[in-house]
Amino acid sequence: MNRSAATTTLITVAPTGAETSKADVPQLPTSIEELVETAVRCEQAGASLIHLHIRDSDHRPTLDAGLLRACVEAIRGASDLIVQLSTGGSVHDPLEQRLTVLDAEPDSCSLTCGTTNFGDDVFLNPWPFMVELYRQSIAREVVPEFELFDLGHVHALRRLLDEEGLPHGGRVHVDIVTGVPGGMPGTPAALLAAVALLPPQVTSWSATGIGRTHLPILATALGAGGHLRVGMEDNLVFARGRPVQHNEELVARAAEIATVMQRPPMSTTEARGLLNISRRPVS
Structure with a gap:
């Protein structure tokens, strides 16, 4: 496996998602203005990549092409963060619409390597969809981040790379998502099992712990x-007893822990080097 020991840390911020209601969590950033403000503050706190889900004027998840492009351009104009769009959208979005996310020309996109139970719902990612999304990401020069929710997804990633080759830029970065009801548990043992099975083409990996699994997975x-x-x-x-008030809090704590462990946050320039992502011009 071609992965050198990491001496700095890529911190990704995922500020919104598609599951939480703005009515339930008013501090959740859902407008473009709120997302830009979040991006700027989180970059200052140590983030170098932002993973985006978009909401409409009623704060509902959307894959509206105009809003996607406007958000990408706004964040690109206000920060140097790598801009990654979710191609998962909401679990209710049709597959064909999820493919249109790449029209917004992000730096990166998520690519989930298999279907998974997602709470009471099913997050569909059948093999033909994965292949089509991957091929389109290569053609459009968008660097994918491979999302792995289960050990079967690790095997699917290996098959995808073996059959379709390397992504645009030649680097293979994965995010191992733990703690989703229906996916891998958010335990050190589960995370390390997934890491041990990663295919040799993988050049870097990150991890996500949902809810109370957040800190054990981070450590x-x-x-x-x-x-x-x-x-x-x-x-x-x-x-x-203390709700998150701003994404900056989570980024700053991650940056502090990483620094204590002598792996301080990467700059955006270092992160672009890690993932081989060039900065796209601001429209």
Whole structure:
């Protein structure tokens, strides 16, 4: 496996997601203005990549092409963060619409490597959809981040790389998502099992712990040489009895822990080098 020991840490912020209601969590950033403000503050706190889900004027998840492009351009104009769009959208979005996310020309996109139970719902990612999304990402020069919710997804990633070759830029970065009801449990043992099975083409990996699994997974990832994803998409509680008030809190804590472990946050320039992502011009 071609992965050198990491001495700095890529911190991804996932600020919104598609599951949490703005009515239930008013501090959740849902407008473009709120997302830009979040991006700027989180970059200052140590994030170098932002993973975006978009909401409409009623705060509902949407894959509206105009809103996607406007958000990408706004964040690109206000920060140097790598802009990654979710191609998962909401679990209710049709597959053909999810493919249109790449029209917004993000730096990166998520590519989930298999179907998984997602709470009471099913997050569909059948093999033909995965292949089509992957081929389109290569053609459009968008760097995918491979999302792995289960050990079967690790095997599917190996098959995808073996059959379709390397992604645009030649680097293979994965995010191991743990703690989703229906996926891998958010335990160190589960995370390390997934890491041990990663195919040799993988050049870097990060980990996400949902909810109360957030901190154990963060600590395990840092100790095992991985990178981090934090944010209100994944975790709404900072500590017992203390809700998260801003994504910046989660980024700053991750940056502090990474620094204590002598793996301080990457700059955006370092992150672009890690993932081989060039900065796209601002429209």
